[in-house]
Amino acid sequence: MSYLQDREPPKREERLSACIVYGGDLCGLAGKTRGCACMQDGERSFTQGSICLLLPGISILNSIPDNVNIVHGAVGCGACSHSQNANTRSGGNLRFGAVKDAIWVSTALNEMDVISGAETKLYNAVIEADRLYRPKTITVIASCVPGIIGDDIDGVVDQVRSQVAARVIPIHFEGFKTKIWATAYDAVYHGLARSVFEDPRFNEPIIKDDLYHERIASEKARTVNLLTVSSMGLADEQELSRYLNALDRKVNVFPNFADSDSMYKLKYASLSISTCPTHDDYLLDYLKEEHGIPHIIRHMPIGIENTSAWIRDVAAALGKSDVAERFIARETAELSAALERYKGFFKGKKVFISAGEFRALATANLLHDLGFEIAGIRSFHHDDFANVEYEKLLQTASAEIPINIANVQPFEEANLLTALKPDLFLGHWNGNSTATKLGIPSHVIYNTGLAYIGYRGAYELARRLYRQLSNPAFNKNLSQYVRLPYKKEWYAQNPFTYIKAHLDVPEGYQGTEEAGR
Numbered sequence: 001m002s003y004l005q006d007r008e009p010p011k012r013e014e015r016l017s018a019c020i021v022y023g024g025d026l027c028g029l030a031g032k033t034r035g036c037a038c039m040q041d042g043e044r045s046f047t048q049g050s051i052c053l054l055l056p057g058i059s060i061l062n063s064i065p066d067n068v069n070i071v072h073g074a075v076g077c078g079a080c081s082h083s084q085n086a087n088t089r090s091g092g093n094l095r096f097g098a099v100k101d102a103i104w105v106s107t108a109l110n111e112m113d114v115i116s117g118a119e120t121k122l123y124n125a126v127i128e129a130d131r132l133y134r135p136k137t138i139t140v141i142a143s144c145v146p147g148i149i150g151d152d153i154d155g156v157v158d159q160v161r162s163q164v165a166a167r168v169i170p171i172h173f174e175g176f177k178t179k180i181w182a183t184a185y186d187a188v189y190h191g192l193a194r195s196v197f198e199d200p201r202f203n204e205p206i207i208k209d210d211l212y213h214e215r216i217a218s219e220k221a222r223t224v225n226l227l228t229v230s231s232m233g234l235a236d237e238q239e240l241s242r243y244l245n246a247l248d249r250k251v252n253v254f255p256n257f258a259d260s261d262s263m264y265k266l267k268y269a270s271l272s273i274s275t276c277p278t279h280d281d282y283l284l285d286y287l288k289e290e291h292g293i294p295h296i297i298r299h300m301p302i303g304i305e306n307t308s309a310w311i312r313d314v315a316a317a318l319g320k321s322d323v324a325e326r327f328i329a330r331e332t333a334e335l336s337a338a339l340e341r342y343k344g345f346f347k348g349k350k351v352f353i354s355a356g357e358f359r360a361l362a363t364a365n366l367l368h369d370l371g372f373e374i375a376g377i378r379s380f381h382h383d384d385f386a387n388v389e390y391e392k393l394l395q396t397a398s399a400e401i402p403i404n405i406a407n408v409q410p411f412e413e414a415n416l417l418t419a420l421k422p423d424l425f426l427g428h429w430n431g432n433s434t435a436t437k438l439g440i441p442s443h444v445i446y447n448t449g450l451a452y453i454g455y456r457g458a459y460e461l462a463r464r465l466y467r468q469l470s471n472p473a474f475n476k477n478l479s480q481y482v483r484l485p486y487k488k489e490w491y492a493q494n495p496f497t498y499i500k501a502h503l504d505v506p507e508g509y510q511g512t513e514e515a516g517r
Contacts, residue, residue, distance in 0.1 A: 002289045004194055007154045007170070009186040009282065011178035016281075018180045018383040022405035023412070023496025026377075026394055046498040050181075050407040053173040054143060055080045057184035059230040061171070062088045062102035063256045066136040068129045068166075069104040072122050072153060073143030078104055083430075087448050094234045095257050105129055109145050117149060122156050130164035137260045138166045139191070147174030167260065169195040179407060180381050182278050182356075188255065189283040196263050216268055223250045223265075224314075225272040225293070227280045230256055231359065233448035239456045240275065240301065243311050246327050247320045267291045271317055275453070276300050276358050277385040298388065300358040303366030304332055305392070307454050335455045339370065342462045346371035349469065352417060352435070354378040354427035355445045361389035363426060363445060368396050370462055375422040376402040378413055404495070410434045414484050415495035424469060439479030441472035 003009050012018040021044060022028075054077060061069050062084050071078035081104045088102040105128075107113075107121050122140065129138055142153045157170045171191040173184060224244055228237055241251045252265050266272075272287050274280040274297035284295040296317060301310040308328050315324030351372045353360045357379035364374050374397050379386075382405045393401075402420070404412055414434050417425070425435035425442040432442040443465060446452050451460040 002286055003190065004286065004290075008172035009183070009190040012180040012183045012186070012381075012383065013178060015186075016383040016385075018182070018381050020179050020381045020405060020407045021499055022382060022403065023499045024403055025399060026390065026397065026401040026403055027399035028403065043500050044409070044498045045500060046411075048409050048411055050179075052077075052080075052143075053175045053178070053181055053184040053187070054078055054141070055184075056181050056230065057171065057173050057188050058104075058141070059084050059087070060185070060188050060255055061139050061141070062104070063091060063230070064137065064139075065092065065096065065100075065257065065259055067103070067260065068133050068135045068138050069102070069141055070122070070125050070129055070138060071104060071106045071141045071143060072118070072125075072151065073106065073109055073141075073145045075106050075108040077143040077145075078106060078141070090449060091234065091257055103133055103135070114145060114149055117151055118146070119151050119153075119156050122146075122151065122153065123160050126156070126160045126168060127163060130166050135166050137169060137196070138164070139169045139171050141171045141173055144174050144176050147172075147177065167195060181407065182381060185279045186282040189286070192255070192263060193283070193286055196260055197267065198264075219250075220268045221270050222248070223252060223269045224318075225252045225254060225266050225269045225287070227272065227274055227276075227283065228253055228256045229276045229279045231356075231446040231448065232256070232275065232453060233450065235449075235451040236453035236457065239451065239454040243327070243454070244273075244314065247311075247315055247318055247323060249318065267293070269293055271295065271314070273314055274298075276356070278356055278358050278381075278383075281385065297385075300362040300389075301454050302359065302362035302452065303458055304335060304369060304455065305365060306362050307458070308332065331455050335459055338459050339462055342466050343371045345466060345469070346462075348373060349423040350375040350420070351424040351426060352376045352378070352420060352422040352440075353445065354413065354425070354431060356380050357382055357386045358389060359445060361386060361393060365389070365392055365396070366458055366461070367426075368393070370465075372424070374398075374401050375420045376404070376416055378404040378406060378416070380407055381405065402495075411486060411490070412495045412498075414438070414486055415491055415493070418491050419495070424465065434484065436475050437479060437482045437484055439476045441468055441475050443468050 058069060058078060058081055061067060062081055081102050085102050089099050093099045107118060107125050109118050113121060126138055140153055140157055146153060154170045157168045161168050169191045172187050226240055237253055244251050252269055254266055266287060272284050272293050272295040274284060277297045281297055284297055287293040288295055296313045298313060299306045299310045301307040311324050311328055315321045349372055351367050352375045353364050360377050360379050364377055368374055402416060404416060406412055417435055417438055417440060422440060425432060425440045426445040429444040435442045451457045
């Protein structure tokens with residue numbers, strides 16, 4: 001069902017029955033019969049810090065060339081742009097040969113604005129941003145405050161559009177409305193689809209003759225949409241595009257670093273291909289319903305098995321299975337030979353993985369293939385799209401692997417890590433501090449400057465982990481001088497004590513007396 005008639009998308013708790021609360025084992029989440037085994041109340045009696053929808057959403061918007069973000073909210077809202085700017089600069093330089101900063105401004109709402117409303121302030125901010133920067137697009141971002149006080153950002157956008165040269169796009173990131181960060185991706189796609197994809201002034205010719213229709217049909221037959229995620233860099237885009245080119249297809253890459261003037265081309269493709277269902281399902285459903293474009297949304301192409309399955313799915317849809325099998329055989333033979341030198345070193349080493357659900361599970365399957373023992377997994381949310389990944393892992397790994405579904409909650413993570421004592425921790429670059437302070441060697445589970453996706457990514461990750469584990473001195477030394485803020489008694493408790501009606505972790509696991517450092 002398309003939700004584009006609404007000003008903002010529904011929250012994922014309603015649309016996908018997504019949840020952020022689970023403590024148990026792999027068996028408890030594997031398979032559709034048990035499906036989302038998260039607690040129905042979706043609550044903890046104690047909870048630690050999370051992140052805001054602004055962070056994952058703005059990471060996409062910052063990458064759009066010639067765009068200005070206007071964050072309608074308190075001055076601190078959108079500050080994540082500072083940390084994301086390095087990716088904007090480097091990503092733009094690699095793709096376009098020019099270093100440009102992400103541009104964002106704030107309406108800096110104060111107490112009087114909260115009392116009186118700030119729609120006039122937002123209107124003036126759009127006028128000023130258009131005058132100062134002359135961008136192609138201006139994305140007007142609603143943070144929590146305008147959602148609470150009732151500012152109508154869509155109404156302001158409707159009023160100001162005729163006064164500026166840029167296309168103005170309202171985006172709703174009111175974080176208090178949902179607990180699932182991934183709703184931010186829906187909000188970005190919702191705003192772009194309503195404001196950019198369908199505007200005839202920018203993407204439709206005045207006269208459509210037979211030659212035009214023939215050319216469009218020919219281009220559409222040879223073109224596929226490749227949906228990227230903000231945790232993928234140019235190396236990953238190029239690797240996946242290489243596979244699709246081998247299947248004789250041109251590639252539309254969207255949304256990261258996609259030119260707003262070319263976004264309409266998504267409508268003129270024969271197939272849309274997901275790289276992560278967590279990111280992509282909302283837009284793919286829209287393209288199918290509104291423009292009749294079929295899609296593939298099943299695997300995240302991380303690791304040998306998933307990458308091969310991803311290619312096979314695409315090839316089957318394109319009638320290129322024979323070509324794909326020859327390509328896969330050649331690529332996997334070369335990769336398997338290159339990985340042999342690392343498997344003996346990794347064999348038996350325990351790894352704990354923390355990330356978005358699909359990246360965490362796909363990476364777990366890859367690391368298992370490399371010889372690691374999966375000690376535990378922490379995913380940021382859960383929905384039924386991931387059931388296929390849990391089933392894959394259940395076929396090769398222990399059914400008693402601890403699984404923690406949590407929107408961060410580092411206190412649960414610290415308890416698990418102290419008890420499980422993994423040899424390695426993989427997590428987001430800003431989420432490795434808990435493991436590092438415990439002396440556990442840690443590695444980023446993605447970095448937009450490095451390769452992680454596809455066959456190349458599998459080799460590059462193995463090579464980096466080999467170097468990391470060959471010299472883990474930094475984390476071990478650091479742990480002698482820093483400590484986590486939790487009392488010793490916490491580490492002796494069940495890590496999921498504060499999950500309401502929590503499920504127990506594997507039998508016999510009730511924490512440890514060791515407090516850790």
